[in-house]
Amino acid sequence: MNTSKQVNVMIGLMFLVLIGTFLYFIWDNVRADDAEQRQLVQNAERGGKLFSLNCRSCHGLNGLGSLENTLLPGLPLNLEANRPMMADPDDPGKTGPDPGKLMEIQSRFRDTIRCGRLGTLMPAWAEDQGGPMNDFQIDQLIALITGSMPGLDLPDNLSAISEKGWEAAVEEADHADLLRGKKLAAAVGAADTIFVLTDVGELTAASLLRIDDEVVRIVDISMDNDEITVERADFQTQAAEHEEGAQVFTGPIEPPTGPFIEVACGQTQRAPAPSGTPPPAATPAAPGVVPTPSAGQPERPATAQDVQAEFLEPSDGVTETDSLDNSFSLNNFQVKVGQEVTIRLSNTGLNPHNLRIAGLDGEWSSDDDFTTAIIQNGETDEFTFSLDQPATLVFRCDVHPLEMWGQISVTE
Numbered sequence: 001m002n003t004s005k006q007v008n009v010m011i012g013l014m015f016l017v018l019i020g021t022f023l024y025f026i027w028d029n030v031r032a033d034d035a036e037q038r039q040l041v042q043n044a045e046r047g048g049k050l051f052s053l054n055c056r057s058c059h060g061l062n063g064l065g066s067l068e069n070t071l072l073p074g075l076p077l078n079l080e081a082n083r084p085m086m087a088d089p090d091d092p093g094k095t096g097p098d099p100g101k102l103m104e105i106q107s108r109f110r111d112t113i114r115c116g117r118l119g120t121l122m123p124a125w126a127e128d129q130g131g132p133m134n135d136f137q138i139d140q141l142i143a144l145i146t147g148s149m150p151g152l153d154l155p156d157n158l159s160a161i162s163e164k165g166w167e168a169a170v171e172e173a174d175h176a177d178l179l180r181g182k183k184l185a186a187a188v189g190a191a192d193t194i195f196v197l198t199d200v201g202e203l204t205a206a207s208l209l210r211i212d213d214e215v216v217r218i219v220d221i222s223m224d225n226d227e228i229t230v231e232r233a234d235f236q237t238q239a240a241e242h243e244e245g246a247q248v249f250t251g252p253i254e255p256p257t258g259p260f261i262e263v264a265c266g267q268t269q270r271a272p273a274p275s276g277t278p279p280p281a282a283t284p285a286a287p288g289v290v291p292t293p294s295a296g297q298p299e300r301p302a303t304a305q306d307v308q309a310e311f312l313e314p315s316d317g318v319t320e321t322d323s324l325d326n327s328f329s330l331n332n333f334q335v336k337v338g339q340e341v342t343i344r345l346s347n348t349g350l351n352p353h354n355l356r357i358a359g360l361d362g363e364w365s366s367d368d369d370f371t372t373a374i375i376q377n378g379e380t381d382e383f384t385f386s387l388d389q390p391a392t393l394v395f396r397c398d399v400h401p402l403e404m405w406g407q408i409s410v411t412e
């Protein structure tokens with residue numbers, strides 16, 4: 001081999017070593033990313049288990065709280081709004097976590113979980129406030145809710161992490177509620193009230209059972225033929241058919257009643273809502289005249305806010321109201337038949353809120369509803385409303401269906 005060939009081989013070898021080092025470097029980075037990601041998923045899943053054991057009585061099996069079931073007092077936690085994303089500043093085609101918003105949500109939720117909220121049902125969980133949880137467990141709950149953990153690198157996709165955590169929460173609930181292999185021994189229709197089980201041992205009358213998405217209450221138990229008599233569709237669920245072999249779980253834990261008044265973290269009152277722009281003034285109507293909702297509209301819960309005596313008419317085609325914790329600042333709207341009006345909600349409270357009109361059919365969450373998105377503090381959302389006949393329709397906040405209420409009159 002002559003010298004120039006030797007030099008070429010040397011250069012070739014050095015080149016290979018360089019490429020090798022470069023590839024190793026990339027692989028090592030990916031491996032580190034993978035490890036961080038796995039650790040984050042693990043923490044979110046542990047958060048899911050903690051949630052299932054401690055929080056679902058108020059915040060629901062899937063973390064949807066009052067959206068899952070209006071009997072539940074807890075706020076929805078499993079929300080896109082709690083996993084804020086934004087366009088990547090380097091590559092606007094891509095999205096990534098919004099670090100500013102995320103930090104704000106994480107620190108607010110850490111305070112809430114640590115200290116509870118005075119005057120609501122939300123208790124304090126931190127060990128140093130007399131609760132059962134250490135800081136790491138509280139961070140795991142935050143990883144579940146926000147898809148990221150304080151102190152760990154941010155993942156590319158917050159929702160992907162959070163979803164794993166919520167799946168773990170449901171799995172844990174199913175596991176904890178499993179009634180030692182109890183199943184339906186025969187299929188039941190939506191109207192049946194007698195269920196034959198594989199075995200009725202350990203069941204007690206008046207308790208709740210969960211089968212698929214339905215909750216039933218046991219009225220009577222017959223040991224001899226493994227039958228139970230039940231009331232269908234309890235806990236605001238719908239009666240449905242269930243197949244033979246469907247798993248029978250213990251029912252949801254019924255939420256306590258409150259409010260919670262123990263002082264933690266030196267709270268003396270609820271944090272005041274940051275002030276927003278005041279909503280426009282309402283037009284005084286005849287004193288004390290509040291039109292009654294049209295026939296077939298949902299009934300106002302006894303705990304809901306009163307409907308104001310004054311009408312709010314659109315100004316420049318816009319009707320604006322604020323959501324506070326937990327009420328609408330203005331809640332008696334008036335529009336003309338056929339008039340197109342923008343209904344705009346600004347959230348000046350700290351809780352998430354929306355504004356949903358039930359529509360003419362009087363059913364919540366049906367096709368003819370009008371609704372804003374569920375928005376967080378400082379956000380605004382709107383929809384266009386019009387109706388071609390006179391009627392008085394009701395609206396509410398889906399997150400606070402027992403408190404936030406109002407109505408809109410469509411007049412000639």
Ligand code: HEC
Nearest residue numbers: 054055058073074075109112113117120121122141351352
């Ligand atoms: C006894 C019922 C109850 C239990 C149990 C409970 N919560 Fe709550 N939680 C509430 C209520 C009620 C609120 C709303 C308080 C308010 O109106 O500001 C709330 C609010 C929250 C919020 C604030 C949400 C927001 O958007 O501002 C978080 C976070 C939260 N809870 C997490 C948890 C976690 C985690 C657990 C379990 C460790 C838990 N909660 C257990 C009743 C409960």
